[in-house]
Amino acid sequence: MGESHAPSKPKLDGELCLRPSSSVFLGDQQLYFTQEYLRTNSLNLKYVVYFTACQFSGPIAVAYSPRPASWYIWIRTISGRILKRDMAFNEPVFMEWTRAHCLLVLNKAGRAHIFSSLGEKISEVIFDSQMSDVHECRTFATSRGDSGIAVMDVDGQVSVVNSVSEPVIWSMKPPYSEMPTAWTAFQPHSQLTHILLIFEAVFLMGCQGESLREQSHAASWVDSNTKYVKCVVDDARSRIAMMTESGKIQIVSIDLSTCFCTVEITDHDIAKCINFGWVGNSAVFVQMSPSLIVFVNVSARRKPGDEVQIYEKMTANAKISIEPDGIRLFESTQVEFVEAASREKIAVLNRNPNEDGAHLYKAAQEMSQGTGHNSFAASTVIQDLYKAIDDCISTACDTWQPEEQKLLLKAARFGMAYTNTTPDTTKLMRAIKEIRVLNELRMVRTGIPLTHRQFRAIGETCVINRLIDMGSYSVAIKVAQWLGGETSENVDRVLLEWVRRSISKVSKSNMKMDQPALEALDEKISAKLLQFPHVSIADAARRAIEAKLPELARLFIRRETDDANHVAVLLQLNDVSAALQKASASQRPQLIHQVVRHLMNSESRSSYELAISRIPLAQCLYQDLVRQEGETRGASSRQMLALLEQASDFERQTLFHFDVAETERNPDERLNALRRAKDAAKSMGDKAIEEILNDVSAFAPLQIQRGQADMSVRDTVIEMAHDTAKVAQLKQQARLTDKQVLLWTIEGLAKKGKMEQLFDLAQKRSPIGYAPFVKACVRYKRLDEIKKYFAKVNGYPDLVAAHLAMKNYVEAAKLAYDRRDRDVLHAVHMKSHEDPTQCPRVGQFLRSLDQN
């Protein structure tokens, strides 16, 4: 780092450190010390009474007591950025972060409060109704990824909740009156919560629903001559590190059946340490004092009689947080991370001649230093190039310094150039993305110094969730885009959380919610969302509804371009008329139906039908709905009629009644329907239709009396043709013309075989000629009678018609030909096709006429 000689204002927050990591060997382990942040004076840890750091490089919380009975809690990122300051709390006795990124604070009376990383109170767990004053407290990881709490009171009773989000308290009481010399709570994988109590050298263990029982099978490794004073479960929840008063450290299995390693420390009185825990999974630390930490190798590969491997590190007022893959030291002016190196890291960075990764890395270094000829020499000794490439990629991910990361990635790419097959770049691409994200998170302005292993453990979704919890929305969006692409769902989620936070912040403040303020907020949020077209404005509107700001939701929804979302939000706001108008304007039946359904579910029929009737597009859709449901339900048509009446649609009312008449089987009901059609026609103002229906209404009752309700007027006249008086009556009732009466009488008489009456009728002068007589006789096959009436036919048109009726096409053609009537002759020729023998002869007449 170049130092600036110009005088500058002292920085309040920390500074990212890019110094190379240092390392020490600890037997078969290699500890790496990486300084993450410098100049962290703002953390002000000197006067802190309680300190806790969130696992996976989360924020830290500290508690101060500037005056008796006066406590304040601050929340900061590891880099020193303040998330919450001077949060008042009464007599805290325990502070711890849960795995769900929440801060747990327990007071002396046994009341636990859960806060968000911004200091917002989330929930509360009350232990005090079942216990005495708090003595000690433990948190433990659960299989669901959350944290549980175990509280021991001064009487030795342990009260437990298995999850801070489900505060169901259960308790366990030891059989002895003394306090245990050591205890812990843990939840093995897929098992219930276990409580381990150690009374000097007696081990009691129990789980939820069971009583504490002595663990006799532990006798094989227990040192009964001393007292056990510390026990810590590892992050994998498979082993427990035990410490005895005599300075012995034992690593045992979670069920206390097997001891993997025993180490005896003689140089320090470790029983008096102030902190004890795991460093990764093969080493432990013992913090003797704020200025001295002893690291101990507890690898299972250690054999009895081997030399004890320890490393002593001097620190300046250090506070320690425990991570799954190491520990983090918070000192007066810096933050340092201690981890046990991975196999890949050891292979690449230790320049071991037997490791291919080291050779590849060396080759890259030579290339970057300008001595390229040496790089080829280094690469030729590599045995397994693929493994070397993978090792370099893994080491790059595990490296803190960006320049070192780049060099390692170059080594991997250098190696890919020498592979015989097309290299699979998936790992490399993923590594690049993740390194980019980690480097961004490590910036002082964000302050989350995640390691790659921690990142993989919690996943990208959890990382984004944490950023959201901290209010770092811009970083969250950037990270989501890098990991998932521009259209990642996580981007949408971050934006919507930002919208929700923005809205709830305003709604909870004392600011007056007047129109200009709402418009300003709408403008702010909408402008942001417009940069991300795939995020719906409607979702922001829904957030406003949830925050009980309907006016703001209305402002949002005006900007929504998707009609379906627009209508849905309007329905949520209960702006039904606006929703109906919007749906109608969109001309999409589904949307209109959606609104109609909403109306039908929430309002009375008369109310919603009135609303629907105001919009014609919705009205016809609703009518269709009524019609279709009526058809299958067998319901009457009254509902449809009511709709038409409400709309004063007399045209369709008239037609509606006609339709009812068509389907009605009962003659009386049919007549009633026709009468109603007449009334509707009258209301419509069409006198002509009304007049016809008047005639129908007058005629129908007599039909019903005669049992001829299904017959038309014509059919009735034909049926009654023999009764002269009835025919006269029908003529009057139905207002028939003379021509109609005569034609139908002729047909009726011929049909019924009343030939004498027909002959009598023919004696009078027929105003329609005598061709109808001939036609009727032909139709009803009265062959012997045809001649009588044919003799009476006169006049050219009638003669032609009579001949055609008798199928005398040639005779008809002759008549037409004689008169040179081409039209009639052509018509005769057309009809003569029915008779193959006559057709050619008629054709001859036509051709002769054409020739002339």
Add this chain to the structure above:
Amino acid sequence: MAANEDRDDAAAILNWEGTSEIKSANEYSRNLLFSVLDSLDGNKTIVWDRDRSVMHRVNLFAGASVLAAHGVVANHSIETKKSASTPHVVFFLAPTMVSLDLLCDYIDNVRNDSKILYQVFFIPEAWFVVRESLKTRAEGKYWERLESVKEIPLCWLPRDGECLSLSSPQIAARLLINGDWTHLHKCAVALNQLIDMCRGRSSSSNQRPMSIYAKGKWASDVAKMMGKIRNSAEADSMTKNLDPIEGLLKINRIVLIDRWMDPLTPMLSQLTFYGLLDEIYGIGMVNSVKVPEMEFKNEKDGDPFQEKEVYLIDEVYHRLKHSHINAVSIEASKVLAEIRDDEQFDRDKMSVAEYSVLVKKMPKIINRKKMIEVHMRLAEMIQSHVYCKQSDSIKLERDLLEYSDSDKAIPLIEDLIFDASPLNAVLRLISVHSLTCGGLKPSVLQHYRRIVNQSYGSSALNKVLKMQKMGLIREKGGGGKMQCEYAQMMFQQMKKNHDMLPEEFSEAKLDDMAYAYSGFSPLLCKMLEEGDRVKWVGWPKTVIGDKSDLIAERDGRGTCVFVIGGLTRSELAIIRENLPNVALITTSALITGDKLLNNITNI
């Protein structure tokens, strides 16, 4: 079985599969269907709706044997309630409440293993009311039993290899009588699917644009809806699940036009072989026609109700179908001449190679002879029907086109009514009278209504009133209130402006726009022809997509026409024969005058 084998054999040899555009569209629909079936692992039982149109619609793209290749091992009817043993039970249902009742009944009564997965597919698209009702019935019991509820948008049905139809003949009545605009929305959805066939499915910012030209009120509405649907998230989510072949269709623009710009033409008698088959016997959904077998065989004795089904999918039919009924024999003689040429061979002089070629050609020759016999017989039957029964009506139509008087009732129409001739024939003539004279005088209209009511009853009067509401029968002036909301056609003016009744025409020339109606050029076809000539300048234009595609814009070919409200087969023939730039013809339904009247809906 033997007849079936013959038919399959003929189909294998002589089928005409349609234009390349129709084949692309069919491929798209087929892949929609197969992607649905293939997404369900294991064997499947299909439960078919009682509504047979669903099965017909599916079978247009895949028959039972093809479905079997995609894991369908059983086919059940939903009413038989037969148990299934396959991992999946696939319901193909029409989107109606009746079908929903049948589905619930099946779930209640059929004892299938609870591990069997029920997959419901509405064909062609789900009516949202049905879906919502399914969710709420019995407090969600049925919804929970179903593994999935989706739709298979088999919207476009191929018609004779030349046209895609939505098979919605009731759309005009729905729009005009019920005011149900949702049918326009269905058209817009289907047309967007058509665009997907052309452009592929991708985000709108990357999509090539499609120009939409619209003439008429309905067409304008559909064009607007297409744009809105294209931008909606719903469409995106719906189409995500389907992965058919994309971009098969080569269409450069879509032209939308309302049937009601020209409501007259469907009321007239069609005169092409094709059109008359549809008019007289009715061409069904599976491109077949059923005729009385006694008439077909020209026998005096036999069962008068026995029907013979003739499939209209062969090459010979394709060559004959557009011909005017009076000119079918000309085209048929050409086919016969070709057959005779193929049959000409001298056995003694033939070489072995020539002999083997002849052996390969022989099945085709035999089947062509069979097909030409069938179609010639059909043509004879149609000619007889037209000459003997329809000649008076056809002449009257012609006379009315030339001159129409709004002040007097037509005696022939009166006589037909007095004689209780078939109702649709009478109503069509009244409609022609009304439309050609620009609206009937109130007294004339009243006279027609009265005598129709007296001869046919109140149901016929109901139909007349609905035709008034639809604008097929109009009143000149007067105080009548049963008015149509759609603008009037103004036939007399259009007749002059568009030269719809040319002095010279030929029934034998297919490139004469007046041939199909014997001297009358349909206004719809004239409008399209004029639009195509000027490259649709002056037609309101909407562009779907972001930027202009100059190449597609300048290329006059590749036009898709969509007629909202129906198209007659004779009009289809005119467009096919006279507008080469129209690559694809689509419509809401292929109709005849009778179909239009029979699909008038209730309130």
